[in-house]
Each structure stands twice: as structure tokens, then as C-alpha cells.
Amino acid sequence: MVGPLSESESPLGPDWPLKDEDVRVALLAAYADGSWGKYHGPHVARLEEELSHYFEAPHALTCASGTIAVEIALRSLNLPEGSEVLLAAYDFAGNFRAIQAAGLRPALVDIEANRWRIDVAEIEAAITPETRGIVVSHLHGDLADMPAVMEIAQRRQLQVVEDACQSPGAIIDGRKAGSWGDVGTLSFGGSKLLTSGRGGAVITSRADLQQRARVYCERGNHAFPLSELQSAVLLPQLAKLDARNDQRRKAVSQFREAMRDSAGWISPPPSDGYSVYYKVGWTLADPATRAAVCTQLQASGVAIAAGFRGFAKRPAAWCRKVGDLSQARRAAEGTITLHHPVLLGNEAELAQAVGVVRQVAGG
Ligand SMILES: Cc1ncc(COP(=O)(O)O)c(C=O)c1O
Numbered sequence: 001m002v003g004p005l006s007e008s009e010s011p012l013g014p015d016w017p018l019k020d021e022d023v024r025v026a027l028l029a030a031y032a033d034g035s036w037g038k039y040h041g042p043h044v045a046r047l048e049e050e051l052s053h054y055f056e057a058p059h060a061l062t063c064a065s066g067t068i069a070v071e072i073a074l075r076s077l078n079l080p081e082g083s084e085v086l087l088a089a090y091d092f093a094g095n096f097r098a099i100q101a102a103g104l105r106p107a108l109v110d111i112e113a114n115r116w117r118i119d120v121a122e123i124e125a126a127i128t129p130e131t132r133g134i135v136v137s138h139l140h141g142d143l144a145d146m147p148a149v150m151e152i153a154q155r156r157q158l159q160v161v162e163d164a165c166q167s168p169g170a171i172i173d174g175r176k177a178g179s180w181g182d183v184g185t186l187s188f189g190g191s192k193l194l195t196s197g198r199g200g201a202v203i204t205s206r207a208d209l210q211q212r213a214r215v216y217c218e219r220g221n222h223a224f225p226l227s228e229l230q231s232a233v234l235l236p237q238l239a240k241l242d243a244r245n246d247q248r249r250k251a252v253s254q255f256r257e258a259m260r261d262s263a264g265w266i267s268p269p270p271s272d273g274y275s276v277y278y279k280v281g282w283t284l285a286d287p288a289t290r291a292a293v294c295t296q297l298q299a300s301g302v303a304i305a306a307g308f309r310g311f312a313k314r315p316a317a318w319c320r321k322v323g324d325l326s327q328a329r330r331a332a333e334g335t336i337t338l339h340h341p342v343l344l345g346n347e348a349e350l351a352q353a354v355g356v357v358r359q360v361a362g363g
Contacts, residue, residue, distance in 0.1 A: 066187025089328035140281025307335025
């Protein structure tokens, strides 16, 4: 590891959310027409329409967060109480909780080595008579193998929640991530690629799931709504999502290229699909260096942090564990992620960030 780098006063790359003129105009328009303070108006319905169009899924239902979107998605499946749902042992913590909250039981499956996607080879053997569903997430720029997941799910009659909270706009085999599963989820949280501070959505092609999700959300009133104002600021961002994803992908190529010889930082293999980057992941060959790497990079203005803690250590009373979950354990100890705003910096900012990361990685 290199010596201390000079202290930086502000993060490299733009502040998030971006100062977007179209968002400012949307905010002012929502002020002018009063929709900012109304229960109902045009923006939620329009956003749901545009999401449905963008994801080529007939139904989109907005809600209060990605976390509740996963729970709503699970509830929409109407699985028998207490049945098992497969989940990668490395995933967003809220997904474990969402399975429990929906009255179901997580069964943990390992991920592939040096990446973050569920290991399809482990899924089939993990299925028991109690298993009815599976939650599959696209994490850290990696893409799950959805064609293979769906093939198994259809053959073994599992229902699939596809969590695209980190990957709006990613494409797998010609289809948008989030539109493969029986039901997909999105997040509009404050750090996400599409942001309204808080928010989420479920998307599906199945009218029965949409109907059940809607009934669960409405409960005679809207229990977990996205507001008109939140929807108003998301609309202009959705229109620019593809262009920004392209820009972020180019920046990630620069990072990966610069890090090619850094043996300590393992990049996942290039994916077959079109990955998008919310948090760009690497696996550290030596997890013991992670805290120091994060501290050093953060002090230099690079927004790097440890990945998820994973579930391999969760008590056996809460879940079933399939195999030793060794790759998930390794990912929980050795993953670092770079937050996306740095990817939208200008050429000079990006070159600086790439240089700093490369220096710390010792490439
Ligand atoms: C994979 C994944 N699923 C779900 C969520 C939850 O989204 P939210 O923060 O909007 O609740 C997140 C948030 O980071 C996530 O990364």
C-alpha cells in the first residue's frame, strides 16, 4: 500500500443529486400548479406510464421505497404462508427482512466467485418441496443470469422477484433488467441512479400480480405512496437515464482499464449484457486491507465503501443455508464499491479519481 495521499476537501466528481435544470423546472412547475401539495395529480400516473413503457412491462406501480417494493412484490406472488424463498447469501439486507415480513422464510444460496450474482448452478439443488419463490438481485454492476434463472423457475414452478434497484436501464439478452422476473423492483432512493430522495416501484407483465400489489398498497388508502412531487422530479431523470448510463459505463471502462494489472483488486468478468453502474464493485484479494483502502480513498475524496454484510452468519433459526456459502462470505469480507457520481465527473475529475484509485490499488 502507498503512503497517505493528500487530504481532499470535497468528493471527486459532482455532488449528488446533480444540479439538473430540467429537475428545477419540474419543481417550479409543481409549485406553480399546486401538485406539490396535492394527494392526486398528473405526475404519479405519468411516471407509472413512462416506467411501463421504458421497461416494456404492461404494469408499473410506484411506492415509497425499494425496500417496500421488494416486500410488495413478494406479497403480490401470494405464496403460501411459511414457504421458502431462495435468496443469494450476499444481497441487500432489506431483502432478507422483506421475505420475513411477507410471512416467508429465506433459504440462502451462494453466489459466483469474485462477483455478486446468485450461482445458478446452486439453485436447482437448493429447491425443496417448501420452496416457492426466488429473489434475484443485480448488484454492483454485475448482472444475474436471468435466462437461466427463469428457465429453472419455470420448470420447477418458482416465482421470481427480480430486484433491479441498483440497475435501472441494464439489459440482459435484449430485455431490461427488472422485466425478466414475474415481478421486478426499482428504487428511487437518495443515492440511486433515479432519485427522488425516497421511492420505489414494482413492474410486472402479470395483471394478477399488479392487482394484488395495488390492493396491498391501497388498503382503503395509499399506505406506501410515491408523491406527486417525487414523481415530477423523476420524469426528467428517466428521460436522461440511458445517456447517463452510457457515460457511467465509459468511466467504468477507464477504471477497469487502469486497474487491469492491480492483482489485489479483482474485477468481475465483463458481463454479456449491458451493465449499469450504481456502485461499481471490486473484490479485494486480501480482505484484511479493506478498512485501510476505504479510509485512504475516502480521505482523497473518492466515495468508496465496503459492500454488503451478507447473510451467511445469520442464525440458522431464521433461514436455511444451502452449502457453506463460501463465496458469499468472501464477498461480505472483501467487496468494495465506488459510488456512481464520480463516474459523471468531467474528464479532469475522472482522470484524477482513476489515478488516485490506481495509486492506492498499487496497479
Ligand atoms: C439491491 C437493493 N434492493 C433494494 C434496495 C432498497 O432500496 P431503498 O433504499 O429505496 O429502500 C437497495 C438499496 O440500496 C438495493 O441496493
